[in-house]
Amino acid sequence: MKKLLLLLFFYSSISYAQTDFTRIYHPIINEAELAIVDTNYHEALAFYNEAFANVEKPFAKDYYNAAVCATIIGKMPIAFDFLEKIVAKGYLVENFRKDFFFKNVADTCKQWASFEKQAKLIKPQINIQLRDSLQKMYHSMVSSPITPLTPELRTFVKEHAKEQKWMPVDSLVFIESMPKNLKQQIDSLRKLNGIKGSGIIRNNMLIAHKMLEVHGFLDENILGLNSIFQNNPQAPPFQRNTSSASSYLYENTIISDILIASSFQQSVDKIDVSTIVKQAIREGKAHPAIIKSLIGYSTEEPCTMGRVLVIQVRLEDNINCPNNNWEDKKERFYWKKEKSATLTEIEINERRQNLGLERLDDAYRKAFFKSRPTPFLIYGGSYQAELAYIPNCELIDKMIKGAVVLR
DSSP states (O other): OHHHHHHHHHHHHHTTOTTOHHHHTHHHHHHHHHHHHTTOHHHHHHHHHHHHHHOSSOOHHHHHHHHHHHHHTTOHHHHHHHHHHHHTTTOOGGGGGGSTTHHHHHHHOTTHHHHHHHHTTOOOOOOHHHHHHHHHHHHHHHSOOOOOOOHHHHHHHHHTTTTTTTSOTTOOOOOTTOOHHHHHHHHHHHHHHHHHHHHHHHHHHHHHHHHHHHHOOOOHHHHOOOOSOOSSOOOOTTSOOTHHHHHGGGOOOHHHHHHHGGGGOTTSOOOOOHHHHHHHHHHTSSOTTHHHHTGGGOTTSOSOOOOEEEEEEEEOTTOOOTTTTHHHHTTOEEEEEOOOSSSOHHHHHHHHHHTTOOOHHHHHHHHHHHTSOOSOOOOSSOEEEEEEEESSTHHHHHHHTTOEEEO
16 A cells, blocks of 8 residues: 555656656655665565666665665576666676675675676776866865975974874974974964865865856766775674675765865855755755755755664673663663754654655664664664763663663
């Protein structure tokens, strides 16, 4: 019945919103992801197929989740078809052997070698030069400019290099024995670097903004997917989630990275890109999750993104609570929902769904799901893990009051 109601809604929407991903794509993907949360992979795959049929260019991360579902239920030909579509977006087929999930499939599936051979014949239609130029632009925005030291300052630094082995030659770090006039020089150089850095960010922001105005949002179909692993993947509560390293490869965030780079520079005038980004979301060029990164640009966005705090409690050393069911409580994970102080949940949901985001309750469910290791690449809500050490038994119940037990 739920699927039938969805179909009626989507088919009635297509007539006036043929390319509006917020109506004909993301709501169905949300249903697929909720089916994954419920471990109903057959239903999830059906929703994915339905969403893919509605648009010309689905997102790579959705192809990936659909491929995982197809693999779990034993439909490898379908899984290979989805993986080939990911390769067509510029993904390196060799990276599947490093993937959290598919590295095990590659070692055990007899058809894997044939799939790899076929996938290597695919020629992605992406603009490599444009992608590389944008990456250089981004690196120039996040790299600190270096102004050469004055001769007097450089001489002093060289003389103290042996006792300050950790300090680079052009470092603008105060040394305790440094004369006052040299400290003043360092202050001046720091200010000069700040002015240079702000200028670089401002100029690149203007260039990026002009590119978006002229060419529209540059998405993964133009720029391809990321090609290297991140060095510091996020981790779930108290154990590393190795799938998060893989998830980085199934997207291309270079444009959003450039757009938000100036948010850390107070001296740079912000450019309101919310109109461009919202249009890109409707056209399927940007995922609605980008709003989380751009939330500082506009006060119109949801004031909560479905964040939850996942906690596990421990007592400090030499403290026992024999009469407080401590042994049972300390083995549990608890989670608390982020609450809005200004909007009701109904108001938040209306704003979220207009952007193609799921309802807040669904975002919480996904955050809950992602707090434990999973191969699936799901945005939804987010979570913060915390291991809390309690100094006395009386604080235990206060700490977990209002929390939900994560089963």
